[in-house]
Amino acid sequence: MPTPAFMHGNQAVAEGAIAAGCRFYAGYPITPSSEIAEILSERLPQVGGVFIQMEDEIASMAAIVGASLGGLKTATATSGPGFSLMQENLGFAVISEIPCVVINVQRVGPSTGLPTRAAQGDVMQARWGTHGDHPIIVLSPSSVQECFDLTVRAFNLAERFRTPVVLLSDAIVSALREKLVIPDAADIAIFNRTQPTVAPDDYKPYEFLHGDVAPLPRFGDGYRFHVTGLVHTELGYPTEDAEIISRWWEHMSSKIEDNLDVILDWEEIELDDAEVALVAYGGTARSAMHAVSLAREQGIKLGMIKIRTLWPFPEQVIRNLAGRVGTIIVPELNFGQIRLEVERLVAGRAAVRGINRADGIQISPEHILDVVRGLERVP
Amino acid sequence: MKVQTSFIVKEYLRPKMLPSTWCGGCGLGIIMGAIAQAVHFKGLDKDNVAMVSGIGCTGRMSGYMDFNTIHTTHGRAPAFATGLKMARPEMTVLTVMGDGDAMSIGGNHLIHAMRRNIGMVAIVVNNSVYGLTGGQTSPTTPIGGHTTTAQSGSFERPMNLEALARTAGAAFYARATVNHTASLTKLIERALDVSGFALVEIISNCHVLFGKMNQMAEASTMIAAMDEDTWRTNPTLLRRAHLPIRLTSPESPSAPVHALTEMDDVEDESRTWRGVIFERKGSVDLSKRYYNMLGRIREQQRAAEEMV
Ligand SMILES: Cc1ncc(C[n+]2csc(CCOP(=O)(O)OP(=O)(O)O)c2C)c(N)n1
Ligand code: SF4
Ligand SMILES: [Mg+2]
Numbered sequence: 001m002p003t004p005a006f007m008h009g010n011q012a013v014a015e016g017a018i019a020a021g022c023r024f025y026a027g028y029p030i031t032p033s034s035e036i037a038e039i040l041s042e043r044l045p046q047v048g049g050v051f052i053q054m055e056d057e058i059a060s061m062a063a064i065v066g067a068s069l070g071g072l073k074t075a076t077a078t079s080g081p082g083f084s085l086m087q088e089n090l091g092f093a094v095i096s097e098i099p100c101v102v103i104n105v106q107r108v109g110p111s112t113g114l115p116t117r118a119a120q121g122d123v124m125q126a127r128w129g130t131h132g133d134h135p136i137i138v139l140s141p142s143s144v145q146e147c148f149d150l151t152v153r154a155f156n157l158a159e160r161f162r163t164p165v166v167l168l169s170d171a172i173v174s175a176l177r178e179k180l181v182i183p184d185a186a187d188i189a190i191f192n193r194t195q196p197t198v199a200p201d202d203y204k205p206y207e208f209l210h211g212d213v214a215p216l217p218r219f220g221d222g223y224r225f226h227v228t229g230l231v232h233t234e235l236g237y238p239t240e241d242a243e244i245i246s247r248w249w250e251h252m253s254s255k256i257e258d259n260l261d262v263i264l265d266w267e268e269i270e271l272d273d274a275e276v277a278l279v280a281y282g283g284t285a286r287s288a289m290h291a292v293s294l295a296r297e298q299g300i301k302l303g304m305i306k307i308r309t310l311w312p313f314p315e316q317v318i319r320n321l322a323g324r325v326g327t328i329i330v331p332e333l334n335f336g337q338i339r340l341e342v343e344r345l346v347a348g349r350a351a352v353r354g355i356n357r358a359d360g361i362q363i364s365p366e367h368i369l370d371v372v373r374g375l376e377r378v379p
Numbered sequence: 380m381k382v383q384t385s386f387i388v389k390e391y392l393r394p395k396m397l398p399s400t401w402c403g404g405c406g407l408g409i410i411m412g413a414i415a416q417a418v419h420f421k422g423l424d425k426d427n428v429a430m431v432s433g434i435g436c437t438g439r440m441s442g443y444m445d446f447n448t449i450h451t452t453h454g455r456a457p458a459f460a461t462g463l464k465m466a467r468p469e470m471t472v473l474t475v476m477g478d479g480d481a482m483s484i485g486g487n488h489l490i491h492a493m494r495r496n497i498g499m500v501a502i503v504v505n506n507s508v509y510g511l512t513g514g515q516t517s518p519t520t521p522i523g524g525h526t527t528t529a530q531s532g533s534f535e536r537p538m539n540l541e542a543l544a545r546t547a548g549a550a551f552y553a554r555a556t557v558n559h560t561a562s563l564t565k566l567i568e569r570a571l572d573v574s575g576f577a578l579v580e581i582i583s584n585c586h587v588l589f590g591k592m593n594q595m596a597e598a599s600t601m602i603a604a605m606d607e608d609t610w611r612t613n614p615t616l617l618r619r620a621h622l623p624i625r626l627t628s629p630e631s632p633s634a635p636v637h638a639l640t641e642m643d644d645v646e647d648e649s650r651t652w653r654g655v656i657f658e659r660k661g662s663v664d665l666s667k668r669y670y671n672m673l674g675r676i677r678e679q680q681r682a683a684e685e686m687v
Binding site for chain 2: 070071
């Protein structure tokens with residue numbers, strides 16, 4: 001029987017992690033993410049898992065990569081300042097293709113910023129925070145139910161594509177208490193990294209597969225492979241051979257780009273007859289959804305797209321949207337990080353407007369509705 | 380006792396990764412051989428051994444050795460290794476770091492790995508310099524030592540790793556040199572017996588950079604100096620903690636020392652001890668303690684289930 005429950009977003013993330021099979025957590029406390037650590041420090045030992053509080057976020061990120069090589073599903077949670085510290089070893093997880101989940105409960109930055117106030121200012125850091133070009137998957141929940149569901153999905157995608165996955169939560173959804181339904185364990189789809197079937201001598205830990213990844217055995221299972229942050233061959237050995245490097249890049253980008261059908265996740269709301277569309281994600285999507293229902297009550301043809309996979313960005317969805325509505329409005333708690341992406345894709349085929357604030361105050365549904373109404377008055 | 384080099388190469392190294400990128404005569408080759416010998420004499424199964432290294436000339440070692448290996452980021456090896464050891468407590472974890480790796484950028488991770496007493500053998504290769512990046516000052520560069528970033532001689536006080544390890548809570552500390560190879564292997568073997576954090580500091584030579592800038596351009600000169608500058612530990616003679624080894628040229632012992640010798644609050648120890656410096660009796664590895672705790676929680680859960 002699916003269990004109805006009532007909890008806050010951080011708790012749903014913690015429970016989602018347990019349900020997904022996470023058995024190792026390393027972290028360093030920071031508001032507004034600390035409840036995730038606190039809850040997991042109790043829950044993980046109950047299921048035979050490891051909880052360890054590290055000396056900082058650099059070490060936390062390192063520890064979850066080390067433990068993932070030990071065969072466990074691993075996660076860490078943090079907020080802005082800690083997320084900045086994680087970038088170095090997040091890049092290591094990317095290049096060494098080690099599955100792990102990084103939860104960033106966004107608050108206002110930069111630096112210590114507004115520690116308890118919600119923001120969405122880390123969208124671009126989640127995409128490009130570590131140095132160098134790289135693929136990454138970033139998910140963004142907008143409800144307590146999605147905190148649970150997307151955490152499970154984050155682990156599945158990490159295991160499936162041997163990549164770190166960032167769950168970009170925010171101080172709106174993390175503290176929000178609402179109902180959710182926890183499915184029966186048997187009904188939760190779980191993906192575990194594949195295991196090699198070849199003999200150790202034939203195993204290539206980094207085989208440059210197109211649109212796919214090599215199996216990943218645990219350390220200690222007899223495969224004795226090498227893991228490095230240097231660009232490497234299919235065996236994991238460092239290389240400076242341009243031909244090999246180009247095949248490696250091809251593998252790294254195609255494992256994400258060729259699987260957009262699996263990775264992308266968005267929802268269309270009241271879009272069929274819409275003349276104006278909102279594009280929203282995370283905590284702000286809640287106000288946007290509310291604004292849509294208010295608008296509909298008043299006969300305004302407003303629809304919306306709620307984005308749950310932020311990176312890779314659902315580019316085709318936005319391109320198509322440009323042909324369907326005259327105006328696209330992007331409300332977000334930053335100065336337009338996703339709006340710029342939308343403008344790039346719309347390429348002038350629709351008007352694009354942002355509703356932006358980064359003062360720790362949420363964007364209200366009324367504010368969004370005012371902007372929509374203002375559009376109508378424009379001849 | 381020593382096994383044939385050809386046997387070590389065949390059994391413990393990765394032929395596709397060789398030759399190494401290390402300079403001829405670099406002490407790192409000797410250290411890698413000693414680690415292989417120690418693992419061999421201990422009869423450890425390679426499948427059950429992990430080597431986690433940082434970044435530097437020293438950090439390159441994990442690529443050459445046929446274990447489960449991670450060449451991590453600069454300074455972070457103890458943190459990666461902590462995660463691995465907590466996930467796989469039955470594995471033998473060797474964490475290999477350079478002096479800059481371990482004491483500068485990774486200092487905090489090292490301190491906390493020692494405080495937690497997490498089960499691993501930490502090998503710190505102390506060559507008094509940043510080798511890989513071209514001979515810059517490291518946290519163990521002796522006062523007066525010339526480096527590419529201390530052209531008039533280093534004027535900073537070097538790190539006392541031994542004292543740090545003692546206060547942070549390491550279970551075991553030994554110091555070896557690449558000159559004294561038999562005891563080097565023995566000390567790594569001893570460290571492998573420890574439950575908890577066992578640190579082996581190995582004095583090595585970077586003759587092409589540090590040596591060259593300090594009138595010891597030959598590997599042999601530098602290695603010989605290690606005999607001059609170190610004493611074997613004698614249990615009755617163990618003195619207070621010392622500064623890291625001061626490598627002075629045997630031909631002109633005072634040659635590198637002309638910068639800031641007026642820094643009079645610095646102990647001037649010309650010799651330092653090698654051997655087992657300290658060992659805490661009754662030490663238990665953190666991962667073992669953690670899994671014991673999990674066992675107790677599981678028992679409580681069973682008892683509670685039975686009540687129901
Ligand atoms: C974050 C970061 N900063 C700087 C470097 C550049 N770097 C690579 S190795 C190294 C120092 C190596 O010195 P040491 O740890 O003593 O190792 P050795 O080469 O002497 O064995 C530095 C500064 C780096 N790789 N990463
Ligand atoms: S630069 Fe120095 S430490 Fe590095 S390999 Fe050469 S001799 Fe060894
Ligand atoms: Mg060094």
